Amino acid sequence: MPNNYQSVHHYMEASQKAFEIYQHSTLQQRATLLHQIGDSIQQISSTLIEVAATETHLSHKRLLTEIKRTIFQLQNYGDYCATGEWMDIRIDTHNTSDQQHLIPDLRKMMVPLGPVLVFGAANFPFAYSTAGGDTASGLAAGCSVVVKAHPGHVETGKLVAAAVREAIKICNLPEDIFIHIEDISVETGEALVKHPLTKAVGFTGSYKGGKQIFDWGNQREIPIPVFAEMSSVNPVFILPEKLAIDGAHIAQKLAASITLDVGQFCTNPGIIVCVNDEAYNNFETLLVTECKKVTPQTMLNKGIGLNFKDKKQQMLQEQTVTTLIDNSNETEAAVTIAKTTAQAFLANIALQDEVFGPFSLMVCCKNIDEMQAVAQHLKGQLTATIFTTDAGFEQHPTLMQQIKNLAGRIIFNNVPTGVTVCLAMQHGGPFPSSTDSRFTSVGADGMKRFARPQTYQNWPNALLPKELQNENPLGIFRTVNNVLTKAAITPYL
Template sequence: MYTDHSTTEIDTLLAKSEAAFYQYKNLSLKERAHFMRSIAAEIEALGEELITAAQKETHLSEKRLIAERKRTIFQLNSYADAAEQGNWLEARIDLGDADKTPSKPDLRKMLVPLGPVVVFGASNFPFAYSTAGGDTACAFAAGCPVIVKAHPAHVETSTLVARAISKAAEQCNMPEGIFTHIYGADFKVGEYLVKHEAVKAVGFTGSYSGGRALFDLAAQRKAPIPVFAEMGSVNPVFLLPDKLQQDHQWLADKMAASITQDMGQFCTNPGLMIAVKGGALDQYVKQLLVKLHEVTPSKMLHKGIARNYINNMQTAITQRHVDVLYQSDNKLGEEDGMVTIAKVPGKYFLTNVQLRQEVFGPYSLLVECSDEAEMLKIAQHLEGQLTTTLMATVNDINNNSGLVNVLQEKCGRFIMNSVPTGVEVALAMQHGGPFPACTDSRFTAVGADGIKRFARPVSFQNWDNEFLPDELKNENPLNIWRTVNNQPTQAAVGKV
């Protein structure tokens, strides 16, 4: 039923996307926002049909999928609000002065859309990071047509959402080609899309190997394009001594839930726990294992993810000096997650790069340090992460200022006394981090600032007011916030 699109079909569809761009980019912010809100309404109108399809394809629970659909609708509406408010445009006006010698030019700058954006659906979030997910919403908000490559693991779900987007586009009189839905189980389909001259940017959420492959393909083009890829993270949690001593029960409860939530199938799953050996750590481990025994393993997203998890987990736990502290019943179905906690001394973790790789699933490795100096050394050797967490008291922070300083450079979101799972859709959220967590740590994949990924700055010099974009006209017809002669204001030029 769902066959891969041919290159000829893709060429035809992308020609329409390119043509749509020149119409859509000139629509008002209100029209973009209305379109996005209409998509949200159409997704909600799919009702139980969408939840049933996603359950069948992903094994995610009805409760989880209902929550994720709600999040997806919220993203579309909140990014629509942000698009309309216009703060993301970063409108700047520096007024000219002809009486100066030499004369000072009139300069006005704002962000403008890049062009058609290819979005690769994520396997673990069939709604929020897929067909109508955050990347798609941000691209529409920025003024870009979207081409979605459906994820083969939930293609029926993707198709239902795609129909909702297309229905909204028709109702809102959007140009033909504003949205395109592509099938492609073969990697060559994705490769062709990334290399296509009509495509101006890529959004991706998935594995390091997949994201890096797309990034490299985009860089090899005659005219390279940006790839905003979120590629995974081990999300280290540093358990500092005072906090362990005071709250080992609370920590065990929180960490057990975070490691096993939805069988660990989150990009922010805590894959590393780092602590100094001692009685407090022993108590924490004891309580952690008690909590893990209470967890009933369930099916992972699909056979491919379950198979990769088992393979990567087995690779990790069979490394020298690694001991398995807990593993759930190995007589599970081939798609069930096997909850696993392992331990390794800090000195061996430092010499084994394999142990720093993400194991996507209900797995976490405890790194037992000989002292706080070794903990700092481990922090210095970590690669870029989406999140880094400190479980710490005030005394712990004061006694480990060097560790805090190092860890801030390793992540996009720095967490204190909370778990990394759970990513709030908010303007202050940063979902991205230094390579290899992401291809560009300056941007976020969650929150309205993510709109900026699909836009670029253009400066207009000495243009007559009537020909300027509405966002930069003297009278400020959109009533957006702008910076005029270095002062933030909503006032019209001349009334600042």
């Protein structure tokens, strides 16, 4: 272990001790805490926006939107936590009516895993960082949370952490259920992931960083789940019939999506797949024209700016890639659009690499068969988009199914940027977009990442957790003998 292991051990021991108390908190106590954290952040929101704007170069307008989303997340996750629905309670009561198939009394619910480690994200200083969705999910599930601050907005993180600690104090809960670590070294990150008291990890960022954390989690004597949201080029498939009748509108929407906040969204449309015909030629001209209207801007930090420049140059230097537009300068990033053929794309796996920033690669196909080959060739994605007519959808069922198989969220005739916080949202997809496609990192269902199922068999009613008791004192939904109900249980005699 690295030299700073002792300090990491101190953090994790404190988190574990706090968890041992907090795991017994009521659903309402957790909901109240999340609401209070939101209130505490709201009280210092003006200061937070000023500091974050300085650290990240994001606009005040964007940061105001994000801070509102963060507060909403905290409130929304808290409210859903209180319902108990996320616990997936299943109860099969003891049944002696069929002597050949005797059923013991079985009662299952979700219980918290333990201390959760969260890595702050570069591109969302509020919504995916110190008090973001992973932290909210962990606290809602009954876990203690340790946050490793992102180096791109450390001062912002300090302010948010202070607000979280204030909320915990107001709610009279153990102070170490939330610990904020400002040591940004890789060694500290490794030590935290590998510490035996860490029970799960939440991460949003690059493939390189997420895969390394995932590997650390699996190299432990006792492996732990690592929920990493990593790399996605979010392919957009535009069928010829749709392009012919709606090319101008699609070009406007895609140009806005590609350049939104300098392309620094995990759902940025990085690949656009079309059939190369006359309608495509018009569309290409329209897209380039729309992109030229966008002014170059500074990216989140110097490192991300340099990475965009390097990755972009690597892509543009490929012999089969042609540059359509690249107006970037030495200090600012502007939208870059390039194109290649389907044949070249299928032959070169490097053309699937994500270029984090305002970049998109046009993949020109000869026909629908080549479009199907491209869809089949692509790696797992967070999103995949289909622009088509209803008739086009019906005419190409194989292509449509291939596109559906690619991603966690499938968009119909719209752009992938914009991730709504709600239960129906799926923000996660097949590898390498995330390490576990069964879960989402957006929406209150995200708290299920940090809990595990546990069954109580033949326990006396009085000794059961309140969530499982016959009387249903919490008044929550439970599936009892295969029926979803809030009713109390009358045991079989």
